Amino acid sequence: xxxxxxxxxxxxxxxxxxxxxxxxxxxxxxxxxxxxxxxxxxxxxxxxxxxxxxxxxxxxxxxxxxxxxxxxxxxxxxxxxxxxxxxxxxxxxxxxxxxxxxxxxxxxxxxxxxxxxxxxxxxxxxxxxxxxxxxxxxxxxxxxxxxxxxxxxxxxxxxxxxxxxxxxxxxxxxxxxxxxxxxxxxxxxxxxxxxxxxxxxxxxxxxxxxxxxxxxxxxxxxxxxxxxxxxxxxxxxxxxxxxxxxxxxxxxxxxxxxxxxxxxxxxxxxxxxxxxxxxxxxxxxxxxxxxxxxxxxxxxxxxxxxxxxxxxxxxxxxxxxxxxxxxxxxxxxxxxxxxxxxxxxxxxxxxxxxxxxxxxxxxxxxxxxxxxxxxxxxxxxxxxxxxxxxxxxxxxxxxxxxxxxxxxxxxxxxxxxxxxxxxxxxxxxxxxxxxxxxxxxxxxxxxxx
Amino acid sequence: xxxxxxxxxxxxxxxxxxxxxxxxxxxxxxxxxxxxxxxxxxxxxxxxxxxxxxxxxxxxxxxxxxxxxxxxxxxxxxxxxxxxxxxxxxxxxxxxxxxxxxxxxxxxxxxxxxxxxxxxxxxxxxxxxxxxxxxxxxxxxxxxxxxxxxxxxxxxxxxxxxxxxxxxxxxxxxxxxxxxxxxxxxxxxxxxxxxxxxxxxxxxxxxxxxxxxxxxxxxxxxxxxxx
Numbered sequence: 001x002x003x004x005x006x007x008x009x010x011x012x013x014x015x016x017x018x019x020x021x022x023x024x025x026x027x028x029x030x031x032x033x034x035x036x037x038x039x040x041x042x043x044x045x046x047x048x049x050x051x052x053x054x055x056x057x058x059x060x061x062x063x064x065x066x067x068x069x070x071x072x073x074x075x076x077x078x079x080x081x082x083x084x085x086x087x088x089x090x091x092x093x094x095x096x097x098x099x100x101x102x103x104x105x106x107x108x109x110x111x112x113x114x115x116x117x118x119x120x121x122x123x124x125x126x127x128x129x130x131x132x133x134x135x136x137x138x139x140x141x142x143x144x145x146x147x148x149x150x151x152x153x154x155x156x157x158x159x160x161x162x163x164x165x166x167x168x169x170x171x172x173x174x175x176x177x178x179x180x181x182x183x184x185x186x187x188x189x190x191x192x193x194x195x196x197x198x199x200x201x202x203x204x205x206x207x208x209x210x211x212x213x214x215x216x217x218x219x220x221x222x223x224x225x226x227x228x229x230x231x232x233x234x235x236x237x238x239x240x241x242x243x244x245x246x247x248x249x250x251x252x253x254x255x256x257x258x259x260x261x262x263x264x265x266x267x268x269x270x271x272x273x274x275x276x277x278x279x280x281x282x283x284x285x286x287x288x289x290x291x292x293x294x295x296x297x298x299x300x301x302x303x304x305x306x307x308x309x310x311x312x313x314x315x316x317x318x319x320x321x322x323x324x325x326x327x328x329x330x331x332x333x334x335x336x337x338x339x340x341x342x343x344x345x346x347x348x349x350x351x352x353x354x355x356x357x358x359x360x361x362x363x364x365x366x367x368x369x370x371x372x373x374x375x376x377x378x379x380x381x382x383x384x385x386x387x388x389x390x391x392x393x394x395x396x397x398x399x400x401x402x403x404x405x406x407x408x409x410x411x412x413x414x415x416x417x418x419x420x421x422x423x424x425x426x427x428x429x430x431x432x433x434x435x436x437x438x439x440x441x442x443x444x445x446x447x448x449x
Numbered sequence: 450x451x452x453x454x455x456x457x458x459x460x461x462x463x464x465x466x467x468x469x470x471x472x473x474x475x476x477x478x479x480x481x482x483x484x485x486x487x488x489x490x491x492x493x494x495x496x497x498x499x500x501x502x503x504x505x506x507x508x509x510x511x512x513x514x515x516x517x518x519x520x521x522x523x524x525x526x527x528x529x530x531x532x533x534x535x536x537x538x539x540x541x542x543x544x545x546x547x548x549x550x551x552x553x554x555x556x557x558x559x560x561x562x563x564x565x566x567x568x569x570x571x572x573x574x575x576x577x578x579x580x581x582x583x584x585x586x587x588x589x590x591x592x593x594x595x596x597x598x599x600x601x602x603x604x605x606x607x608x609x610x611x612x613x614x615x616x617x618x619x620x621x622x623x624x625x626x627x628x629x630x631x632x633x634x635x636x637x638x639x640x641x642x643x644x645x646x647x648x649x650x651x652x653x654x655x656x657x658x659x660x661x662x663x664x665x666x667x668x669x670x671x672x673x674x675x676x
Contacts, residue, residue, distance in 0.1 A: 082541055082543045084543060084544060085622060087650075093602025094544055094620055094652060095544060097541045133622070134618075135621045135622070139621075140623065172626065
């Protein structure tokens with residue numbers, strides 16, 4: 001292989017070797033070919049040839065209809081593997097892919113233009129200015145005035161950038177360093193901003209999680225009672241419009257008496273409670289913001305004494321007094337707002353986070369509120385001289401029976417810890433003799449049918 | 450692999466001819482029809498975590514379809530969900546495109562799809578979210594838009610301003626900054642533009658002639674509110 005310099009040109013690198021056999025009429029042109037394609041050496045066993053340049057030579061030779069024989073060592077690489085993008089007036093706007101090879105005094109740049117025509121240009125380092133560019137400022141931009149006008153070259157390949165920096169003469173060191181500095185700065189800023197945002201997001205979430213009660217309380221305190229009442233009232237009327245209510249009779253009288261007695265013992269009560277009995281077998285009772293309380297007949301049927309119903313009422317009344325509903329709304333709205341602001345309205349992560357956040361919030365918030373309402377409900381019963389044991393036993397009894405329609409439990413999950421806490425609280429309170437209600441519970445229940 | 454755009458305009462389809470053994474990945478649900486020699490596989494590009502991050506971070510689909518001509522050559526017809534033009538780009542291994550999340554329709558196997566994090570301001574104000582798709586590699590890339598696709602060619606250091614919700618794809622050699630549409634804050638929003646992107650060349654920016662968000666808002670007013 002490669003015996004005669006002028007007839008057989010051997011191009012070799014570590015991976016492959018080519019033998020280019022020049023036809024007779026081109027033998028004299030070997031030197032011209034060298035110049036034309038920026039070949040430095042086309043000598044047998046040329047030592048410093050990159051695979052890229054090797055391919056370029058191969059292509060050039062092929063285009064000149066130079067016979068190319070593959071050596072046993074190599075394989076034919078006909079694909080053009082560009083490693084940079086070059087911009088210039090006659091190139092397409094997206095840039096022309098090109099093959100850049102860095103050499104000692106400059107770099108060779110080869111293009112394929114219009115149907116496989118190749119052009120090569122040798123650019124000495126002295127004509128080049130460098131800067132950083134690209135979408136993330138992570139590309140090396142080389143600019144020079146070529147024979148065909150202004151050229152801009154975008155280098156992204158780390159190897160080429162490295163080779164360029166290695167080979168670049170002293171006068172380019174400063175701008176190169178500046179470009180590298182710029183890239184580092186952009187990266188650093190990116191990292192910093194993201195770290196900062198990530199950190200503050202985390203802090204916000206943690207803050208919301210742990211400090212939310214305080215924040216929510218502050219916010220809720222600023223909402224006037226009238227707003228709360230309007231809010232509750234619309235939900236209340238909506239609900240009643242869809243359900244059959246019990247408008248008079250012993251059950252309404254009994255519930256009203258209980259609610260009034262409890263309300264009388266609330267210090268500085270800003271609410272006027274409105275209680276409605278709804279005809280439904282569902283075992284449920286709930287309170288809406290603003291003092292609207294709904295008791296289902298199902299719950300009344302399940303209770304064996306008036307104290308049990310009074311216990312539930314005391315609990316629900318305290319939800320209103322502590323403004324739990326409002327707290328919940330503020331908290332949910334707040335969390336959703338924060339998530340929306342931070343993540344935008346993206347359907348992916350944002351949606352998931354929102355859902356997750358809201359649900360977690362409700363869960364955690366719910367528990368804390370239930371405990372609060374339990375304890376203050378117990379105290380209220382005590383003040384109103386109603387036997388608080390009714391409350392505890394009723395809760396326990398409801399929990400035991402897994403009645404399919406005991407909805408109250410789904411929002412008020414019963415646990416032995418909850419009952420124990422109530423019992424402990426009760427044990428600490430001074431004993432007192434309960435005052436009975438004016439009605440007989442059996443008769444009230446009988447009236448429900 | 451050859452491709453042809455059928456019915457160019459608002460309701461186009463792209464026909465991709467696959468030789469035996471070739472395959473193409475497409476957005477989930479993009480396949481309209483295909484030869485019986487083509488197998489449709491569902492694939493999580495970039496592995497489970499990659500797919501998960503793409504789903505959550507860019508809002509793009511979790512699965513891509515892979516259409517593989519495993520039993521002989523054949524063709525497949527692909528179409529996007531929304532009315533709008535299709536454009537076929539040829540990536541050569543050097544040029545890279547950033548694509549907004551709904552812009553990807555299909556890509557040859559040599560195309561690599563990554564979710565890339567944007568800078569803070571671009572993510573917050575650019576309207577594309579914090580993560581966009583980065584297309585690199587070699588081969589055919591099919592993009593779709595809402596409305597017609599317009600190609601803006603930028604010379605080095607040439608500037609151009611684009612409303613952010615009209616972006617489809619842009620080459621990685623361009624840079625852009627988010628700006629207020631007018632000098633004042635109030636006027637920026639009352640002019641209906643809000644934020645715009647100032648692109649700087651060199652490179653290509655593909656924009657769509659309709660704004661999906663604006664269209665959504667316009668349609669919403671005609672949808673009766675259900676009780």
